[in-house]
Amino acid sequence: MSSRKLSLLLKLIFVTLVTGASSLGVSLLLTTSGFEHLLGIIKPKSESDQGSHNKLMSADAQNISPATDQINQVPKEFQGTIVYQGKLKANEKVIALTFDDGPGPKNTAQVLEILKKNDIKATFFMIGEMVKYFPKVAKQVADDGHVIGNHTWHHWYFQMDGPTAASEINRTADIIYKTTGKKTTLFRPPGGFLNNGLAQYAKNEKYAVMMWSEESGDAERRSPQVPGLVKNVLKYAKPGAIVLMHDGGGNRSKSVKALPEMIAGLKAQGYRFVTIPELLEMQAKEEHLPEVASPPVTKDEHPNNQVNHQ
Numbered sequence: 001m002s003s004r005k006l007s008l009l010l011k012l013i014f015v016t017l018v019t020g021a022s023s024l025g026v027s028l029l030l031t032t033s034g035f036e037h038l039l040g041i042i043k044p045k046s047e048s049d050q051g052s053h054n055k056l057m058s059a060d061a062q063n064i065s066p067a068t069d070q071i072n073q074v075p076k077e078f079q080g081t082i083v084y085q086g087k088l089k090a091n092e093k094v095i096a097l098t099f100d101d102g103p104g105p106k107n108t109a110q111v112l113e114i115l116k117k118n119d120i121k122a123t124f125f126m127i128g129e130m131v132k133y134f135p136k137v138a139k140q141v142a143d144d145g146h147v148i149g150n151h152t153w154h155h156w157y158f159q160m161d162g163p164t165a166a167s168e169i170n171r172t173a174d175i176i177y178k179t180t181g182k183k184t185t186l187f188r189p190p191g192g193f194l195n196n197g198l199a200q201y202a203k204n205e206k207y208a209v210m211m212w213s214e215e216s217g218d219a220e221r222r223s224p225q226v227p228g229l230v231k232n233v234l235k236y237a238k239p240g241a242i243v244l245m246h247d248g249g250g251n252r253s254k255s256v257k258a259l260p261e262m263i264a265g266l267k268a269q270g271y272r273f274v275t276i277p278e279l280l281e282m283q284a285k286e287e288h289l290p291e292v293a294s295p296p297v298t299k300d301e302h303p304n305n306q307v308n309h310q
Helices: 003-031 033-039 047-062 107-117 128-133 135-143 162-180 198-204 226-235 253-268 276-288
Strands: 094-100 123-126 147-150 208-210 241-246
Touching (some): 094 276, 128 135, 135 147, 147 162, 147 276, 162 198, 198 208
Parallel strands (some): 094 123
16 A cells, blocks of 8 residues: 555544544533533522522523413402501401411321311412422422412521512422422511511512411411410401411421311301402402492481481
């Protein structure tokens, strides 16, 4: 073989090897970071990247409106406001049970079973981190027809700047949506703190900031025993009341044991159970009803003359 042919052969082998190596590099890129990018699962490299990532995730979630999210919405007049209870007529004996700090694998599941047995829908204010740990439980809450609200990612109480408050609420909204398919306009501030930056951010984002009008006391440092929890709820029940209970944040076995007695006692008082959006819808409808004018009364006529003259 001539030296010229040998040189051409060597060049051909070299080009083939280089081309193969390039293809392998592209293949490896697609199987690692490139493939992850196509799937949208690249992780931010820094804290600032994480903040931007959270903001983008929230924007994506807000642009998608699942067909099943209506039960988590509230009338527009309540968005951006703070609500302690439903303002209803005295004969509107409805009450809303709410559960905070879940979801959890034990207590939440037990609460769901009790509610299902009694054909009751409630409202669950979930911690984002707990949804991350127990996504199946969170999804079960939604699948059972209950309403889900935002209770921040970490359940922090301290004063927060704008970006921190935004992250706490937006991350939670995102994971609730991705896990359950629900968007919510309900927010409950941890501990009921309204001045640490969270409630203000939630109001700016048009959440209804949901407080409560009565509580069982199950989250107190020295919480009552089961009879005391039941008594706290039954004693202060009133039309439009929002009851605070917990299915997470610690051992809630007493809450689980008290729940059937609470339900039975409230039913005995004539109450029926609604979710927070249902409660606010009722108030909105009552406020929009036109007032019926009373018939004119003459000087010498008693308005109830037919009753008083038998």
